Amino acid sequence: MDGIFNTRMNGIKKWNRSTEPLKSNVFYTCSRGFSNADAAHESGISVASVERYYHQMVMQKISHQKNRLCPRYIGIDEHRFSKKIGFVTTFCNLEKHRVFDISPGRSEAELLPFLKSLKGRKRVKVICMDMHAPYRKMVRRWFPNAKIVADRFHVIKLINLHFAKTCKLIDEENLAWGRGGLIRIMCTRSENLSSSKREKLEHYLEKQPAIKSLWLFSQDLADLFRNKGKNPPACKKLIHDLLERNEMLRASPFRPMQTLGKTLMNLAEPCGSNVSFL
Incomplete structure (x- = not known):
């Protein structure tokens, strides 16, 4: 052999x-x-x-x-990792609900080596992210075929922020920003409140009818962005409701509400796409 x-x-x-x-x-x-x-x-x-x-x-x-290729549906968000490293940007695979990758930095210059290494950037269809302007420019440049969708968490956070500013203009003496304060309670969904906090909120709103009207409006607007998995006819109705509420914001006598209306109008496509895609 x-x-x-x-x-x-x-x-x-x-x-x-x-x-x-x-x-x-x-x-x-x-x-x-x-x-x-x-x-x-x-x-x-x-x-x-x-x-x-x-x-x-x-x-x-x-x-x-x-x-590996880029996922077709990506979520982008930044968070502070440590004092030494600073901020990092997380890229998530929204189809599989997994972290795709993490890159140090949050600006386009810092993320440039990572973005260049990504394969299949043109196959990305949807990117869910916050409303930070530099991020939108970066996405349009590096993911040319992707549709930008505003992350509902950041949209609702923005609504609560402007609602809190408006309430402070009306009743600055009795409202506090602390963990147990009335502003924190009002920005929490009513079904997530304890019985004691719900009673405290109801007692306060009875004395402040103007803030009660604002609270009901802000809760309704936030619930609008919490809708998920709607078909096209339902999305059309939700988008119509969003535009109607946006007109009410822009006509408000309070400057924080007007600012919120202008912000949502400038981001009409990403915010409207939130209802359609997520």
Whole structure:
């Protein structure tokens, strides 16, 4: 015979002496916080093998990350990570409800290397994000075919902010911004309030009919953005209701309400798309 023939076995790569399930088990054991010695004892291998298998699995997962395509529906948001690192931007896969990737920084200049590395940017259909103007410009430049949708969390937060400013203009003496203050209670959904806080709110609104009218209006406007999974006919009605309430905001005698109406009108497409897509 000129050579030796070895039958390939499932689960073992060429030139390897250990199975891929064993390497995966070692990787996930170490990822859960176990030491190399514990993982070696559990798998019946040496500590050096544990370290080698872990590094091999890390490189394998990195190679998979480099070749993946952008999700069709992406959520973008920034948050403060630590004092040393500062802000980071999170990209979420809204179809699978998972984090797609995290990149340091929040400006376009800081995110430039990450954005350049993304593959399949033209296949992205929808991007859900806050109403920060630099983010909208960045999305239009790097995701040309994506439709921008305003994140309902940030829209409702904006509504509550301007509602609170208006209430402070009417009754500044009795309203406080603290955790147990009336403004915090009024910005919370009524079904999420405790019985004591609900009684406190009802007692206050009885004495302040003007603020009660504003509170009912703000709750109704916020509920409008909480609608999900509507068909096209229902979306048309909701968008009509949104435009009608926006006209009421712009005609309000209170400056914070007028500002909110102008902001929502300038962001009419992203805010209206919130009802259609999410």
